[in-house]
Amino acid sequence: xxLPALVAEGFVEGNFxxxxxxxxxxxxxxxxxxxxxxxxxxxxxxxxxxxxxEASGQVELFDPIIGEDLPAGYKIKTVEPWxxxxxxxxxxxxxxxxxxxxxxxxxxxxxxxxxxxGILPSIVHAAGAHPLVNGDFSQLTLVQIDAxxxxxxxxxxxxxxxxxxASRAMDFGIKHLYQVGIRAFSKHEYQRIxxxxxxxxxxxxxxxxxxxxxxxxxxxxxxxxxxxVHLTIDIDGLDGSLVPATGTPVPGGLTFWQTIETIxxxxxxxxxxxxxxxxxxxxPQKDTPLTQFTAAMIATKGIxxxxxNRRNGNWESTxxxxxxxxxxVSDKNYFEKL
Ligand SMILES: [Mn+2]
Numbered sequence: 392x393x394l395p396a397l398v399a400e401g402f403v404e405g406n407f408x409x410x411x412x413x414x415x416x417x418x419x420x421x422x423x424x425x426x427x428x429x430x431x432x433x434x435x436x437x438x439x440x441x442x443x444x445e446a447s448g449q450v451e452l453f454d455p456i457i458g459e460d461l462p463a464g465y466k467i468k469t470v471e472p473w474x475x476x477x478x479x480x481x482x483x484x485x486x487x488x489x490x491x492x493x494x495x496x497x498x499x500x501x502x503x504x505x506x507x508x509g510i511l512p513s514i515v516h517a518a519g520a521h522p523l524v525n526g527d528f529s530q531l532t533l534v535q536i537d538a539x540x541x542x543x544x545x546x547x548x549x550x551x552x553x554x555x556x557a558s559r560a561m562d563f564g565i566k567h568l569y570q571v572g573i574r575a576f577s578k579h580e581y582q583r584i585x586x587x588x589x590x591x592x593x594x595x596x597x598x599x600x601x602x603x604x605x606x607x608x609x610x611x612x613x614x615x616x617x618x619x620v621h622l623t624i625d626i627d628g629l630d631g632s633l634v635p636a637t638g639t640p641v642p643g644g645l646t647f648w649q650t651i652e653t654i655x656x657x658x659x660x661x662x663x664x665x666x667x668x669x670x671x672x673x674x675p676q677k678d679t680p681l682t683q684f685t686a687a688m689i690a691t692k693g694i695x696x697x698x699x700n701r702r703n704g705n706w707e708s709t710x711x712x713x714x715x716x717x718x719x720v721s722d723k724n725y726f727e728k729l
Contacts, residue, residue, distance in 0.1 A: 402448065406469040408691065409448045410462055418465040418701070419694055420494050423472035424487055424506035424513075428480055436638060439673030439683070440472060440504035446680045447687035454695045461691075463698055470494075480551055484513045484726040491517035492721055495667070500697045500706075502690050505671030507638065508541060508625050511556040512726070514669055515563050515621065519721050521666050523619035526719035528563040532620045534613070534657055535568065536628035536650060538641040540576040540592070542583050551726075553638075553672075556623075561589065566618065571598065571609055571653060572628035572645045595643050606649070613656040622657060622668040622693070624650070626686050633685050636676035647685065651692055658696035664705065668693045 402409035407421040423440035452460040461467065473490040477483030487510055494501040495517050503514060515533070518524055524531050535541070535557060542561075546552035551559060557568060567589050574595035576584070584592045591612065597605035629650055631640030645653070658665050670690050676682040700706050722728070 404448075405444065407444050407447050407467065407687075408450060408452060408461060410467050410469075412468060413462075413466045415466060417468035417499050419467045419500045419502065419697060421467070421469045421690070422491060422494065422501055422503045423470070424490070424503055424510050425472055425475070426483065426487060426506040426510050428483065428507070428509060434638070435636070435674040436505065436507045436672055438675050439671075439686070440506060442675035442680075442683040443504050443670070443673050443686045443690065444469065446683040447691065449680075449684060450687050450691050454692075456695050457698050457702070461694060461698075465698055465701070467694065480549075481726040481729065484510075484551060485724055487513035488516045488721070488725065489723055492520045495520040497522040501667040502693055503667065503669035503671075504673060504686070504690065505669060506673075507553045508537075508556040508623075508671050509551055509553040510669070510671060511541075511623055512551065512559040512562075514623070514667070515560045515565065516721065516725055518619075518621050518667060519563075520719060521619060523664060523666060526721075528565050530618050531563075531565045532616055532618060532663070533557075533560055533565055533568045534616070534620055534622045534653075535570045535625070536572050536623070536645065536653060537570060537625040538572060538575050538595070538627040538639070538644055539625070540570065540573050540580040540584065541625075542580040542590075543577065544579075565589075567591065569593075569612065569616070571595075574643050575639075575641055595645070598645075598649070599643065610652060610656040613653065614660045615662075616657065616660050617662040618664070619666045620657065620660075620663050622654070622665055624668065624670045624689060625672050626670060626682070626689070627672055629685065634682045636674040636682035637672045638674060639672075647688075650689060654689070654692050654696060658700055658705075661705070665697070665700070
């Protein structure tokens with residue numbers, strides 16, 4: 392990539408948006424999980440997080456939603472990437488979870504860059520440490536933007552494949568799974584979507600019909616969510632033309648603005664607290680940085696709306712964090728024991 396055209400004074404290479412470090416407890420952390428083990432088609436998700444951070448140097452710091460440049464008085468920290476330790480898949484999943492867990496203290500908003508979607512079970516496990524979840528996963532809602540339902544029980548014998556990410560998240564007994572953009576799924580996944588009361592899916596084929604109200608229903612559904620929420624964005628949920636380098640680009644997905652409206656709708660839900668988000672399946676595009684730049688813009692929108700939530704008092708967990716977190720200690724070897 393060429394030198395950033397928007398280089399601001401104090402631009403720090405390797406930091407998200409080039410923002411310099413500040414001392415003290417960060418308000419927002421950018422976490423990098425360059426994990427790639429089971430990706431079935433394309434390759435390169437391990438290089439995705441760093442490519443996204445490099446591309447973020449081109450993203451504008453100003454957004455009219457908060458009316459000023461980021462960091463807008465908040466501390467945004469880019470954390471060293473997960474080191475890849477493990478030895479086998481389940482130990483790696485534990486390693487990822489242990490890398491993420493300290494940031495789920497209710498004081499900091501984690502934005503996780505992946506890496507293949509197989510990291511989702513580790514994220515959900517780590518989210519158990521958040522004061523609003525406090526080990527009770529039935530409090531936690533998951534909102535998923537994706538092309539694929541990710542509801543397979545296993546793929547090629549592997550239950551922790553990226554194709555099973557949502558299934559493994561459901562295994563924690565979460566409150567509800569909302570999906571949008573879904574357009575690639577097996578017969579079994581379709582049947583589960585139809586029959587499981589804990590799953591609500593908005594198919595891409597419906598949201599793009601100009602004659603029906605599916606899209607408005609989706610946004611209204613988001614604004615009615617209550618309690619702690621994790622937002623997981625598989626960038627292949629966007630139309631393949633926006634993210635052509637991702638592992639499995641699929642035509643007919645969300646437009647960029649539908650993705651932004653989804654983020655906006657969820658963060659503005661008055662009874663929900665978005666405790667974290669991830670942007671995954673990022674693969675560096677060689678000929679143009681479009682794929683990683685799209686991911687960087689989406690992650691930046693998450694920062695903007697989180698800042699907006701803090702200003703509007705919709706980040707309620709902080710005052711309770713010290714009392715509640717002591718009650719629950721997450722198992723550092725959870726996946727290994729499964
Ligand atoms: Mn996925």
